[in-house]
Amino acid sequence: MSQRGNTIAAVLAEPLQGAGGVYPPVPGYLEGLRKLCDKHGAFLIFDEVITGFARLGTWFGANFYKVNPDLLCFAKAVTSGYQPLGGVFVGSAVREPLEADADFILRHGYTYSGHAAACAAAITNLEIIEREGLRDRAVHIGKRIGEALTALARDGVIDHARGDGAVWAAGLHSTQSNIKIRDRMLELGAITRAINADTNTFCPPLVITDSQLDKLLDAFAAAASGK
Template identity: 55%
Template sequence: GLPTNRDPYGPLLPDFFQVSRDSLAAMREAVTYHGSERIAAIIAEPVVGAGGVFPPPPGYLEGLRELCDESGALLVFDEVITAFGRLGSWFGSHHYGVTPDLMTFAKAITSGYQPLGGVVVGPRVRAWLEADEQYMLTHGSTYAGHPACCAAGVANLEILRSEGLFERAREVGPRLRDGLEGLLDRPGVVEVRGEGLMQAVAFEHPVAAAAVADALPAHGVIGRALPYANTLAFSPPLVVSDAEIEEMVAATAAALADVAAMV
């Protein structure tokens, strides 16, 4: 997890270890070092979210799948951010063509109108769960299956389908990317990266992202700074209009100018 989230509560559990987000070689080395027979699962986001909006390098997710197949470990995708249209597909795994063994989801399944999350399991895990007819998975939560939340999820999924919002995300995502790339000539802007309607502007100065995010509301836009990667993230609703995309980009340009004037 992110150091800012983890540090106040102590270290990770001893049987967990972290590997660089984009190095398949480092992952293979870690599996070899710890022993493939001791690796239960590899957990990854299809696109790193709060850590800085980093799409996977070419072949990375495919490499994780191959490594899990070789070692016997389960591949787990955290799709809390990337599922339900953010990348223009049902899931990030669909977008990249890589099938995990387990997949977590939340947030966008109800578009945030009700709290709902879940886990999807593939055939391998399902077979294990169903091998003993007397076995009952008792690890649940107090409000699991809450009918109001589930109804909101069903209604939201129907809207995603009927209104063509996945197609809309695929259409408007490149427009957002193109607009943000127009800011690359601004002082201190070093990179624009992302996938679909999940884009980010990275800055050179350590506090620039927070400063620009603070300046944005004066121009009618709310942004989110990701201090861990000195990045300003943009993940607008799938119903965002072309005019609103232009407004976001113009507001970011104005906020950059405001910050530059204060330096």
């Protein structure tokens, strides 16, 4: 941005990289993006399709990492996938210029904007997240997964563990196959996602029970150990 900052309109980032391999931000990274965007007049946009709606134990990754974007995109978890719905939160830096002229109309629209069934599903889903304490549940789930994967790394079964909230990944040794581990786990009745060539990821539903979580982690330990 020091070379082309005046030509960059916005920076788009996931607070925690999800499908790319589950990489939490290194300390200061998101804060650095915020400062660079402020310095060069660019908007900071967070893609919170994965991190939004309690996944990290807070409503959004922006809350978890304490960095405020100018726009925040969300989808999926707003309805828990029961209806297709996505949206964008718009911060003051974007909103205020649009509202400054009372006669200005931002003409935009989509065929399915404000779909009643999808919005009803979202409202009900948000009520369930609150009523069942799923933000706290995400913290509990993440602690269990993180401790289990860290123990496996300490014992040399995997190379390392990484993650935040209820989004975790097992970084494998070069001699291990994430596809073989995934397939073996399926035989044992559990699911992991194999990403890249060296990673198995875990992002379970926040309503998972402790016994189901134990089954998941035991299956991974067995599969990663070649059993």
